[in-house]
Amino acid sequence: MRRWYRKYKPGWFVWNPGSGGGPATVDTDDVTLQGNGSAANKIRIKQVETDGTLTGAGTAASPLSVVSTPSSFFSVSAGGYNLAVPQNQTILMGFYLPYPLSFSKIYFNISVVDAGNNSDVGLYNAAGTLVADIGAQALGTLYGQTIATVQGLQTIQPGLYLFAATTAGNVLTLVGGVDVCSWMTSSVGGVTAGGSLAASITPPARSPNSFSYQFGLST
DSSP: OOOHHHOOOOTHHHHHHHHEEGGGGGEEESEEEEEESSSSSSSEEEETTTTEEEOOOOOSSSSOOEOOOOOOEEEOOOOOOOEEEOBBEEEEEEEEEEEEEEEEEEEEEEEEEEEEEEEEEEEETSBBBBBOOOOSEEESSOOOEEOOTTOSSEEEOSSSEEEEEEEEESEEEHHHHSSSSEEEEESSSSBBBBTTSBBOOOOOOOOOBBEEEOEEEEE
């Protein structure tokens, strides 16, 4: 273990005999190695920032890999502005998801309801493929709504995504604001019918914008 340690440049690792693994503990900025390699005290790795865990036996058939535990909540919070959803159009707001996320519900905030027409709220990936939506339904309750997705529980990876909404009427209004920057805000994401989001769209060009809708993803 000491011979392996000395191969690296000074400052890359800090030998830390005071940590929980005793004299065989090595710390980097984001990873901790513990254990002395014996059967009773095997070496293990923990990625501190994402609380990842090391899996595998270290053999060709079972290689070692670090697996991060997905988070279960993500939100974009902005308030103070109300924006009507154009009839039979798709509104879009681009955002960046910084970590793996498991979710089965979408949260959004309604300032003007539409109980007489179907509407849909969902999520597209950066390529324009529908990832999740609540399905066409009348949204007749004011303010914060948390509605299960048609697709059920799933895990998505970090990257660019698009919050989306559409309506068959011309009344539904969502809450947004200028407090959170998005990578794109647009109401020309595609024509819809019956208050349902399309299975795929052609995303508009990316253009940083200071406006965001208020929404969240959770289990």
